[in-house]
Amino acid sequence: MSSDGYVIRHTADPHAPGSASTEAGADVVSMDEHAFQAFYRAHGRALWSYLCRILGNPAQADDALQEAFCKFLVAPIGGLGESEQRAYLFRIATNLVIDQWRKRSREQQALEQWPTADRAEKNQPSAASIDMSRTFAELKPRERALLWLAYVEGSAHDEIAQSLGLKPKSIRVLLFRARRRLAALLEKKGLRA
Amino acid sequence: MIMQPPHCTHDADVRRAATSGHPPDPAILAHLADCADCRETFAVAGWMLHLSADTGRMASERDLPDPARIWWRARLLQRWEAETRATAPLDVMQRVEILGGFIALVVLILTLLPELRGFGAASDGASWWPAVARLLAPSGLTTLIISSVLLLGLMAAVTIRQLLVED
Numbered sequence: 447m448s449s450d451g452y453v454i455r456h457t458a459d460p461h462a463p464g465s466a467s468t469e470a471g472a473d474v475v476s477m478d479e480h481a482f483q484a485f486y487r488a489h490g491r492a493l494w495s496y497l498c499r500i501l502g503n504p505a506q507a508d509d510a511l512q513e514a515f516c517k518f519l520v521a522p523i524g525g526l527g528e529s530e531q532r533a534y535l536f537r538i539a540t541n542l543v544i545d546q547w548r549k550r551s552r553e554q555q556a557l558e559q560w561p562t563a564d565r566a567e568k569n570q571p572s573a574a575s576i577d578m579s580r581t582f583a584e585l586k587p588r589e590r591a592l593l594w595l596a597y598v599e600g601s602a603h604d605e606i607a608q609s610l611g612l613k614p615k616s617i618r619v620l621l622f623r624a625r626r627r628l629a630a631l632l633e634k635k636g637l638r639a
Numbered sequence: 640m641i642m643q644p645p646h647c648t649h650d651a652d653v654r655r656a657a658t659s660g661h662p663p664d665p666a667i668l669a670h671l672a673d674c675a676d677c678r679e680t681f682a683v684a685g686w687m688l689h690l691s692a693d694t695g696r697m698a699s700e701r702d703l704p705d706p707a708r709i710w711w712r713a714r715l716l717q718r719w720e721a722e723t724r725a726t727a728p729l730d731v732m733q734r735v736e737i738l739g740g741f742i743a744l745v746v747l748i749l750t751l752l753p754e755l756r757g758f759g760a761a762s763d764g765a766s767w768w769p770a771v772a773r774l775l776a777p778s779g780l781t782t783l784i785i786s787s788v789l790l791l792g793l794m795a796a797v798t799i800r801q802l803l804v805e806d
Contacts, residue, residue, distance in 0.1 A: 479710050486706040494703055495694040504701065512704045512712070519713035520720070575693050582690060597658075597687035622644030629679045632686055 482519065489532050490515075493539055496599070500543050500590050502583045510546075514539035533605060540591060540609045547587050581631050589624035596621055645676045653677045657684035729804060736797055740790065747786040 477485065493514065498507035517538045523531055582590060591610055595601040606621075607614040631637075647653075649670050656663040657680070663671070671678050748755070 479707065482710050483706045486709070490703050490706070491695070491698040494701070495691070495698045498697065499690070499694055504697070508704055512709050515706075515709045516713045516716055519710065520717045575697075578686075578690050578693055593683070593687060597654075597684055598691040618644055625679065625683050628683050628686070632682060637686065 477519070477523075485528075485531070486515065488528075489535060492599075493535060496536065496594055497539055497543065499582060499594055500540075500587060501546070502579075502590075506546075510539060510542050513542055517542075533601075533609075536595075536599070537609045541611070543587070543591070544611065577635070577637065581628075581635055581637060584631055585624065585627060588620070589627060592617070592621050592624045593628060647674055647676050647680075649674065649677055650680060653680050654684045657681045658688050660688070726804075729801070732797075736793065739793065743786065743790055743793075747782075750782045750786070 490511065494507050494511050497510045497514075498504050501507055501510060514535060518531075518535045521534070521538070523534060526534060585593070588610065592606060595606045595609060601609070603617040603621075604614045606612075607617050612620065649667070652667060653663075653671070656667045663681075671681055
């Protein structure tokens with residue numbers, strides 16, 4: 447049971463072969479189009495924010511967002527409440543990001559691309575925003591994910607462990623190290639209050 | 640040696656104070672003055688709050704991908720997966736059929752080996768004729784015909800099944 451009281455009933459790995467499929471012969475996605483649009487409106491921007499900060503690139507966040515929602519729709523999520531569905535969606539998204547990390551290191555790429563990859567944005571980011579983005583991008587991808595899930599999403603340690611495929615016992619130490627690293631970066635850049 | 644994280648009982652209160660958006664109350668401020676770990680937590684949690692707000696602003700200004708398109712893409716993906724599942728046994732059978740054909744060919748060659756040796760032993764074109772005659776003799780010819788019919792039958796069965804599946 448997670449800290450906010452609900453039981454995560456669906457524990458199958460969303461990335462396991464065949465896991466993003468319904469029963470054989472079924473030809474319907476997990477929710478109808480109207481329900482999906484409402485769910486997307488409720489959680490799309492939060493997921494995009496997470497992906498944008500973890501991947502360090504808005505364009506990649508767009509792609510990952512579509513992929514995550516697509517996998518979510520074909521996943522067997524029947525019977526899950528909305529908060530569980532949201533947790534499951536974030537887990538799918540995290541698995542996608544982990545796959546990308548495995549393919550190639552994005553740390554340097556993120557540093558190089560931010561904010562130049564965002565030139566086409568309607569509103570250019572402010573200097574403070576760029577500073578924050580660059581500082582956060584200096585952390586390792588896993589550190590970014592840990593800090594975002596803990597401090598922005600407010601996820602409990604066991605939920606973070608599940609999302610990142612780590613042991614729950616190791617989260618406290620890893621989170622402490624990530625926090626220490628970010629604090630040192632903030633100190634170095636004079637951003638610490 | 641693994642550095643163990645310090646644990647302060649005020650951690651949750653400090654985090655709450657940092658993310659509330661209001662100045663911390665005097666008790667928390669007094670604790671922050673004494674506890675370096677909580678000062679760090681307070682600074683990081685407050686900074687993450689700013690980062691979250693900044694990212695939220697970016698997200699609100701951005702045109703996210705069209706949900707209708709994602710929904711249809713998911714449907715197509717699911718149909719494609721259903722098709723892949725349905726045709727998976729056929730894919731396996733195709734490999735089995737290729738293997739079966741190869742085995743049949745080997746059996747055919749082994750059966751006809753004595754006759755084929757005659758070709759190899761022949762030094763000129765004229766001396767091939769006895770080997771050809773042996774090959775076409777009733778016993779050799781029967782083997783050849785039976786093997787050919789078996790192969791043709793196998794191919795016909797595969798073709799008919801493929802047609803039935805496609806229908």
